[in-house]
Every structure is written in structure tokens, then in C-alpha cells.
Amino acid sequence: EVQLVESGEDLVQPGGSLRLSCAASGFTFSNYAMSWVRQAPGKGLEWVSAISGSGGSTSYADSLRGRLTISRDNSKNTLYLQMNTLRAEDTAVYYCAKAWSNWGSSGFDSWGQGTLVTVSS
Amino acid sequence: EIVLTQSPGTLSLSPGERATLSCRASQSVSSSYLAWYQQKPGQAPRLLIYGASSRVTGIPDRFSGSGSGTDFTLTISRLEPEDFAVYYCQQYGSSPYTFGQGTKLEIK
Numbered sequence: 599e600v601q602l603v604e605s606g607e608d609l610v611q612p613g614g615s616l617r618l619s620c621a622a623s624g625f626t627f628s629n630y631a632m633s634w635v636r637q638a639p640g641k642g643l644e645w646v647s648a649i650s651g652s653g654g655s656t657s658y659a660d661s662l663r664g665r666l667t668i669s670r671d672n673s674k675n676t677l678y679l680q681m682n683t684l685r686a687e688d689t690a691v692y693y694c695a696k697a698w699s700n701w702g703s704s705g706f707d708s709w710g711q712g713t714l715v716t717v718s719s
Numbered sequence: 720e721i722v723l724t725q726s727p728g729t730l731s732l733s734p735g736e737r738a739t740l741s742c743r744a745s746q747s748v749s750s751s752y753l754a755w756y757q758q759k760p761g762q763a764p765r766l767l768i769y770g771a772s773s774r775v776t777g778i779p780d781r782f783s784g785s786g787s788g789t790d791f792t793l794t795i796s797r798l799e800p801e802d803f804a805v806y807y808c809q810q811y812g813s814s815p816y817t818f819g820q821g822t823k824l825e826i827k
Contacts, residue, residue, distance in 0.1 A: 642820045707766050
């Protein structure tokens with residue numbers, strides 16, 4: 599059974615930084631691309647970033663590029679999202695999601711339970 | 720960036736009725752790389768349909784997807800109480816992999 603467990607939930611001041619983690623199990627982690635998707639309180643889903651199975655290719659939402667870095671450690675079956683210069687509008691539940699391919703055109707067939715990031719002074 | 724517009728924003732129906740949800744793209748979605756997700760309060764989204772019309776294993780056959788190009792539809796043939804939720808379409812043909820704003824399906 600695929601399991602994705604996010605961690606890193608925190609209250610952060612504007613301008614601060616935070617790293618989220620997603621521990622994966624139940625599948626061969628390195629074979630699949632992974633993404634982060636976020637959802638602001640009471641709002642819809644917003645794709646944030648994706649990384650290929652090897653970690654060699656990444657993609658970011660244009661509005662977030664430059665403030666985020668997605669990475670993965672296939673030896674630890676863990677996905678990361680480093681977020682810098684956080685703003686109030688970054689407040690959201692952040693989900694990690696598993697793609698059904700190694701890279702390229704793929705939706706998400708498994709999701710974590712989400713971790714809440716709150717940016718406030 | 721491909722913008723997805725879902726309609727209606729809210730759909731009020733009764734159990735047993737048929738639901739038709741629309742997703743329109745601002746440009747053609749390549750190879751019908753369009754997915755539908757269901758999200759219930761406090762839960763993560765769940766994949767229902769991929770490739771515009773392929774149902775995920777385990778999803779009841781009352782759920783069906785159709786469409787191509789810029790117009791896509793999710794149909795729930797006969798609503799069950801557990802189907803009342805928010806539904807999102809997503810295109811995954813080109814980055815950024817955008818979502819629609821969602822359709823809330825509520826009990827009338």
C-alpha cells in the first residue's frame with residue numbers, strides 16, 4: 599500500500615524559511631516523479647512543483663519559482679520542499695503527491711494527508 | 720499556462736439524480752491529459768478519472784469522464800450520499816499542471 603507522510607508543519611514569520619518532508623513507502627520511490635500541491639484555507643488546489651524519479655529534472659509554478667526548491671533523497675525514500683522568503687499568501691496545507699510516471703505528463707494517483715504551513719507574525 | 724474553468728461552481732442535487740460537471744480549458748489539452756479528483760472535507764484529493772475517460776481501479780462505474788480538446792465532462796450517473804464533495808479537474812499535459820477552481824456538489 600502506498601503511503602505518503604508529510605512533516606514540517608509550522609508557524610513561520612513572514613520572510614522566514616521552512617523545509618517540508620514527505621516520507622514515502624509501499625512503492626519503488628525512485629521510479630516515480632513526485633509533486634507538491636498546496637491548498638490555501640477554503641480554496642482550491644494549486645500545483646507547486648514536480649521532480650523526476652531520478653531527481654535530475656524539476657519544474658515549478660511560475661509564481662513560486664525562485665523561492666522554492668524541490669529535492670529528493672531516493673536512498674531515504676523522502677521528498678523535500680525548501681521554501682524561502684515566505685509570505686502570508688503561502689499559508690496553506692501542502693500535499694505531496696505521487697505521479698504515475700517517472701517524469702512528464704502525469705497526474706497524481708496517491709496523496710499524503712497534508713501538512714499545514716502558516717505564515718504570520 | 721492552461722487555465723481550467725469549471726462549472727457550475729456549486730451543484731445542488733438529490734441522491735439518485737444525475738450530475739454533470741464541466742471543465743473547459745483555455746487551450747487544447749494535449750492527448751486528453753485531463754484528470755478528475757474528488758475531495759471531501761478534511762481529506763486529501765482522490766483520483767477518479769485520468770486520460771479524460773479512464774476510470775481508476777476501484778472507482779464505481781457510476782463515475783464517467785468524457786471530452787477532448789478544450790471541453791471535458793465528469794458525469795455521475797446516479798448520486799450516492801458519499802458522492803457529495805468537491806470535484807477538481809486537472810490538466811497534466813503541460814507544465815504548470817493546473818487545476819480548475821472546483822465544483823462543489825451539495826445535497827439539495
